[in-house]
Amino acid sequence: MVISKKLQDLDLQAKTDLKEVFDSFEEIAFINTQRVLEQFQKNRVSESMFASSTGYGYGDAGRDALDNIFAGAFESEAAFARHNIVNGTQAISIALFGVLRPGDVLLSITGSPYDTLSEVIGNKTKNGDGSLADFGIDYDEVPLKDGDIDYSSVEEKVKKYGKRVKMLYIQRSKGYENRPTFSSEKIGEIVSFCHKISDACVFVDNCYGEFCDEHEPTYYGADLMAGSLIKNPGGGIAKTGGYVAGKKRYVELASYRLTTVGIGLECGATLDEKRDMYRGFFLAPHVVCQAKKTAAYASYIFTKLGFETYPSYTEQRHDIIQTVVLRSPEKLCAFCEGIQSSSPVDSFVTPEPWDMPGYADKVIMAAGTFISGASIELSADGPMREPYIAYFQGGLTYESGRLSILNTAEKLL
Numbered sequence: 432m433v434i435s436k437k438l439q440d441l442d443l444q445a446k447t448d449l450k451e452v453f454d455s456f457e458e459i460a461f462i463n464t465q466r467v468l469e470q471f472q473k474n475r476v477s478e479s480m481f482a483s484s485t486g487y488g489y490g491d492a493g494r495d496a497l498d499n500i501f502a503g504a505f506e507s508e509a510a511f512a513r514h515n516i517v518n519g520t521q522a523i524s525i526a527l528f529g530v531l532r533p534g535d536v537l538l539s540i541t542g543s544p545y546d547t548l549s550e551v552i553g554n555k556t557k558n559g560d561g562s563l564a565d566f567g568i569d570y571d572e573v574p575l576k577d578g579d580i581d582y583s584s585v586e587e588k589v590k591k592y593g594k595r596v597k598m599l600y601i602q603r604s605k606g607y608e609n610r611p612t613f614s615s616e617k618i619g620e621i622v623s624f625c626h627k628i629s630d631a632c633v634f635v636d637n638c639y640g641e642f643c644d645e646h647e648p649t650y651y652g653a654d655l656m657a658g659s660l661i662k663n664p665g666g667g668i669a670k671t672g673g674y675v676a677g678k679k680r681y682v683e684l685a686s687y688r689l690t691t692v693g694i695g696l697e698c699g700a701t702l703d704e705k706r707d708m709y710r711g712f713f714l715a716p717h718v719v720c721q722a723k724k725t726a727a728y729a730s731y732i733f734t735k736l737g738f739e740t741y742p743s744y745t746e747q748r749h750d751i752i753q754t755v756v757l758r759s760p761e762k763l764c765a766f767c768e769g770i771q772s773s774s775p776v777d778s779f780v781t782p783e784p785w786d787m788p789g790y791a792d793k794v795i796m797a798a799g800t801f802i803s804g805a806s807i808e809l810s811a812d813g814p815m816r817e818p819y820i821a822y823f824q825g826g827l828t829y830e831s832g833r834l835s836i837l838n839t840a841e842k843l844l
């Protein structure tokens with residue numbers, strides 16, 4: 432890899448200019464590591480807990496302890512983490528179907544949820560697949576206003592539907608939208624508002640947010656949240672899976688959707704996955720910090736090269752996503768090619784835009800990862816639509832992230 436003089440100079444300058452923000456990221460990782468480690472100790476984790484269980488998985492003490500560790504680290508009443516939740520969409524789905532009943536209204540207050548949720552929510556004209564709409568659960572949304580919650584419109588909608596509103600839905604991370612990500616603390620304020628005007632369950636799609644702030648939304652009062660283990664809380668080690676955390680009753684309801692009513696968390700063989708889930712969760716605060724450093728570094732380099740980037744490299748980060756506005760399909764493809772070619776796995780592959788299940792536009796993805804599609808590992812993706820934004824996230828180590836950004840910048844130049 433040949434790095435031009437211009438980039439070498441920027442790389443050197445980044446060391447000084449990013450020092451302060453890196454220090455703050457490391458402090459957050461320290462605080463989160465402390466809380467996770469305390470939970471390991473409190474739950475008396477021992478090697479025997481990593482042993483696999485099969486069949487019904489009755490009496491799997493390691494599975495139960497891991498659930499408690501998730502609950503404790505997220506400062507929530509209860510939680511479960513399972514390798515057989517296939518992705519974040521399913522984890523969220525489990526929470527929605529667990530809590531909502533026919534006649535209820537699901538009200539999203541952060542605009543449209545992440546693309547893959549639209550089929551879960553469904554609509555009245557396309558029946559038969561078993562979406563929420565199929566089960567008579569109505570959906571409505573309040574778009575963000577100037578990047579913030581439109582409080583008066585939320586209040587209006589809550590008045591309009593009355594007691595039928597059983598869940599208020601918040602997405603923490605920007606996802607594929609060009610909008611700010613909400614901090615856990617900010618979500619806390621939103622949750623307080625929600626609890627004032629409604630007794631609905633306040634749910635948070637926590638994907639990409641875990642361990643970015645000192646606390647999770649559940650600490651600030653969110654009733655239920657869910658996320659993916661091939662993102663932040665898997666620490667790059669968990670091979671697959673998802674989690675749900677929150678108030679005891681809501682987690683219990685979700686657990687009946689995970690397995691079945693009457694069984695809940697009593698069953699579920701963990702096969703050989705627990706050691707990776709434990710180790711991944713232990714590493715997660717550190718790995719998230721590596722990803723945040725990589726993101727801030729990318730923002731720095733691409734800003735200096737004249738691109739718009741969000742968030743800026745000076746800002747605190749509440750998720751691991753970095754966006755770079757590329758403004759042309761060619762540049763978006765070149766960006767993804769740059770990331771792909773500097774990956775440890777599949778570096779020789781050229782990414783191409785394709786129709787992904789669950790997404791409206793074609794999406795181009797770069798992911799040279801040890802775990803297929805894991806976005807806590809360095810990966811970039813972007814829907815092929817204006818203004819051609821690369822959503823960039825992950826990085827198991829800052830060193831490899833830095834190398835990758837340099838390589839990608841060189842390609843774009």
Ligand SMILES: *Cc1c(COP(=O)(O)O)cnc(C)c1O
Nearest residue numbers: 518519520545604606636638659
């Ligand atoms: C990743 C993500 C999801 C879930 O996506 P999966 O690919 O199913 O894991 C949901 N919401 C947000 C904001 C996400 O980033």
